[in-house]
Amino acid sequence: MKQEHIRNFCIIAHIDHGKSTLADRFLESTHVVGKVDMAQVLDSMDLEREKGITIKSHAVRMVHNYKGQDYVLNLIDTPGHVDFSYEVSRALASCEGAILLVDASQGIEAQTMSNLYLALDNDLEILPALNKIDLPKADIEGTEHDLCEIMGCLPEEILKVSAKAGTGVTELLDAVCERLPAPAGVPGAPAKALIFDSYFDMYRGVVVLVRLFDGTLKKGDKIKLFATEREYEIEEIGHLGLKFAPQQELLTGEAGYVIANIKEVADARVGDTITLAKGGCEESLPGFMEPKPMVYSGIFPINGEDYENLVESIAKLKLNDASLIYEKENSTALGYGFRCGFLGMLHLEIVKERLLREYNIPIIATTPSVRFLITLKSGVEIQVNNPIDFPDPTFIESIKEPFMDTEIIVPTDYIGNIMKLAQERRGIQKNIQYIDEKRVALHYEMPLIEIIFDFYDKLKTVSRGYASLDYAFKDFRLSHVVKVDILINGEKVDAMSFICHQDKAHNWGKSVTDTLQEVIPRHLFKIALQAAIGGNIIARSTINPMRKDVLAKCYGGDVTRKRKLLEKQKEGKKKMKEIGSVTVPQEAFLAVLKADRD
Secondary structure, eight states, X not given: OOGGGEEEEEEEOSTTSSHHHHHHHHHHHTTSSSOOSSSOSSOOSHHHHHHTOOOSOEEEEEEXXXXXXXXXXXXXXXXXSGGGHHHHHHHHHTOSEEEXXXXXXXXXXXXXXXXXXXXXXXXXXXXXXXXXXXSTTOOHHHHHHHHHHHHOOOGGGSEEOBTTTTBTHHHHHHHHHHHSOOOOOOTTSOOEEEEEEEEEETTTEEEEEEEEEESOEETTOEEEETTTOOEEEOXXXXXXXXXXXXXXXXXTTOEEEEEEEEOOGGGSOTTOEEEESSXXXXXXXXXXXXXXXXXXXXXXXXXXXXXXXHHHHHHHHHHHOTTOEEEEEEETTTEEEEEEEESSHHHHHHHHHHHHHHHOOOEEEOOOBOOEEEEETTSOEEEEOSGGGOOOGGGEEEEEEEEEEEEEEEEGGGHHHHHHHHHHTTOEEEEEEESSSSEEEEEEEEEHHHHHTTHHHHHHHHTTTOOEEEEEEEEEEEOOEEEEEEEETTEEOGGGOEEEEGGGHHHHHHHHHHHHHHHSOOOSSOEEEEEEETTEEXXXXXXXXXXXXXXXXXXXSOHHHHHHHHHHHHHHHHHHHXXXXXXXXXXXXXXXXXXXXX
């Protein structure tokens, strides 16, 4: 296939604007699949289908006939949720163009803007398209006007499709061939390929997905990976259909897969460059920015004997999810595990689910935290993302916490609700921007610790599901944050400790102790559940003991006899409290995560 007839493009949009459904119609229109009854062909993970979201970028090759000429279209379907923006950035680095898809009934939302700016930063040609034009509440003219305002394009340049009904799909494919640029690589130059994704196959080792920028790669070629300088021989190379299609070679500008008997998971890093071992290119491709974790949490196997399996599984998962950061950790309550960095709470939830489903390892996660910069009185500055590492308050000079630039797009009817919620979460309002007469963009600077727990859920509740949220790191600012310890019967449980703002410490602490009171079963002695800052108890809940009726055998007689039995029981309970240990079920750790943080 000639280079000028290749198009590498992706679909970018806000969550639930119809990216995966449009990808299905593309596959049908180009006869990659027959008529699809089950939606989201490219969303191959069970989790993706259950939650109705795209988690992983998916690449597929299609052939479309335009004006009598066959064009090869390499499509990368990208996620829309803010927690998976790293997946989007990797997809954009492998493409020359992008379809910006906007739901005509919802209009432009926060992540539409975020992904558009990402695409423009990568110098991609943007093809604007309106989806869901067949819906009764679709505001085609209004959304078209907004798109023209933001992109500076003409109304006739915006394509109109209904991914569900299949309307306008062929015209959109024609526009991809006509308006998006062909790859600009040099066929005669040394081979230079970017690894944009990879995963581990039990029988074939690491499978890498590549975009070839210059030169040619052939089956049997000896290749070199820039990051590790390891050399391998290509066993199989080919195109990315719904199933792998082996070929003899990959040409300049094409996307495909390479299997080269790479056994070590760490060798094939996403963003690395592949070239020929002899006569290869001198410089590597720029690759991707390192992902910046926003949320930190400890991950521990529920069964201690699963630890070795977890070590292996998390390394394989890291290969498939490059934005996951982890290091080993030890906890007195939960044993050996990992301290992991995630892009957000949804990312944390997805990783937990994938470890359980794909590797059959049930795990428990500790209370999420964010990174704090702490200056000690000695002048030393340290970074803390784990409450266990939080220094004694007497040694602390100052603490800085991360603030985010937050954009909330919402109908004008709900401005009051959103402002109240943002104020409760320590948000600093920067400006209000009216997109049109019905919708407004609110810009806030907000602490990340206030966003990660349930801010998104609360936002959806107070706006009846209409608000959309996007946030990006701004800076670290001085703050009055404290570490709150949770004590069960006087014993600190490090896995339940958390860091929060001083003003919220009592409410959060009380919420956690109340939640634990419901989950921990009653014992034969009274159990005190306490939240403490240093030596000060700030909240308490009590689990009353189960009590045996020691007076049941007394059918009368003197009152002193009954009192003697009750005193004996009281002494026994006192002794039991001193030596007895509290059994904390696994659900208690999970319940702490779900405790209300208002």
